[in-house]
Amino acid sequence: MIQSYDSANKNQPLIATDRAGQLLEQPAIDRIWALLDEVPDPEVPVVSVVDLGIVRDLSWEGEQLVVTLTPTYSGCPATEFIEDAIRDALHGAGIGNLRLQQRLAPAWTTDWITEAGREKLRQYGIAPPVGSASKRTLLGEEPDVACPQCGSHDTVQVSEFGSTACKALYRCNSCLEPFDYFKCI
Numbered sequence: 001m002i003q004s005y006d007s008a009n010k011n012q013p014l015i016a017t018d019r020a021g022q023l024l025e026q027p028a029i030d031r032i033w034a035l036l037d038e039v040p041d042p043e044v045p046v047v048s049v050v051d052l053g054i055v056r057d058l059s060w061e062g063e064q065l066v067v068t069l070t071p072t073y074s075g076c077p078a079t080e081f082i083e084d085a086i087r088d089a090l091h092g093a094g095i096g097n098l099r100l101q102q103r104l105a106p107a108w109t110t111d112w113i114t115e116a117g118r119e120k121l122r123q124y125g126i127a128p129p130v131g132s133a134s135k136r137t138l139l140g141e142e143p144d145v146a147c148p149q150c151g152s153h154d155t156v157q158v159s160e161f162g163s164t165a166c167k168a169l170y171r172c173n174s175c176l177e178p179f180d181y182f183k184c185i
Helices: 028-034 079-092 115-126
Strands: 002-006 009-017 055-061 065-071 100-101 156-158 168-173 180-184
Touching: 028 055, 028 079, 065 180, 079 100
Parallel strands: 065 100
Antiparallel strands: 002 009, 055 065, 156 168, 168 180
């Protein structure tokens, strides 16, 4: 019997397979969620694809694992990398019979970023989205963005676009540090 191990607990097998690579038992969905919570976003590697809310659903259809994903936006250049990373993580855990499918409706929103993900962004130096993706955001109301370095709210937007299209570049007037703000979408 071949065993694949859970990265969080090296002593307990995630799943077991026979010599032909067939699953002897399907891992529980919560174990798969935990595995995918270790797959980093390629653009902001301190947050996982689960933290960002990109992984929408996991289900077993017979012996096939179906992973439903919603990209952050339809033109995101990281979408293929994310799908490959998820596929690689699942294959590495011994799950070879899987299907990745995209669900575009409802569209991804920054509201789906977990609280843990928001804190990881802040600690990394990126201000997490403020509020929710409401109509006010679409009408151009400026958010009250706190500096992730010093916590000051005395900040100003320098550019509508930061290191990626989903971020804006801000500067703190207190500590004078520039930082990215993950825009509400």
